[in-house]
Amino acid sequence: MTTTRKNTSRTFTLVGAGLGLALFLAIGLLPSVLYGGYAGVLLAGGIFGTPLEGTLLVRAFIVAGMVVGVASCGSLFAVLGAVGGSGVAALTRSAGKAGVEAAPAAAPKA
Numbered sequence: 001m002t003t004t005r006k007n008t009s010r011t012f013t014l015v016g017a018g019l020g021l022a023l024f025l026a027i028g029l030l031p032s033v034l035y036g037g038y039a040g041v042l043l044a045g046g047i048f049g050t051p052l053e054g055t056l057l058v059r060a061f062i063v064a065g066m067v068v069g070v071a072s073c074g075s076l077f078a079v080l081g082a083v084g085g086s087g088v089a090a091l092t093r094s095a096g097k098a099g100v101e102a103a104p105a106a107a108p109k110a
Contacts (some may be wrong), residue, residue, distance in 0.1 A: 005093065012089035014080045020081020025073050036069020037062055 040062035045052055052058050 007091075009086065009089040012085040012092075014085070016085020016088065017078045017082040020077040020079070020084070021074065023081070024077035028073050028077055029070065032073035033066050033071040036066040038065075039069065040065020 041052070043065060044061040045057045047061070049053075050056060
């Protein structure tokens with residue numbers, strides 16, 4: 001693989017990851033915080049029993065659940081965006097090869 005193709009593929013991959021993170025900020029941040037907090041509440045309820053009291057340790061479990069939810073969902077969006085960017089790079093590379101091979105050869109001038 002030449003350096004130009006490698007840099008082009010890397011650029012598409014990074015752009016895809018950036019678009020994935022932007023998409024996460026637009027539509028995925030709020031649900032990941034809510035579901036992560038709910039998972040933290042369930043975990044704290046399982047450990048400390050229900051009904052939960054508002055102690056520091058219970059709140060720490062809930063915040064930890066929120067952080068895990070945001071980190072996991074954000075990384076999923078970034079990885080899927082990078083995979084999409086790599087796919088676009090592969091498609092443009094193959095379309096470029098097909099375009100070069102399908103071009104008719106110019107007739108030699110006398």
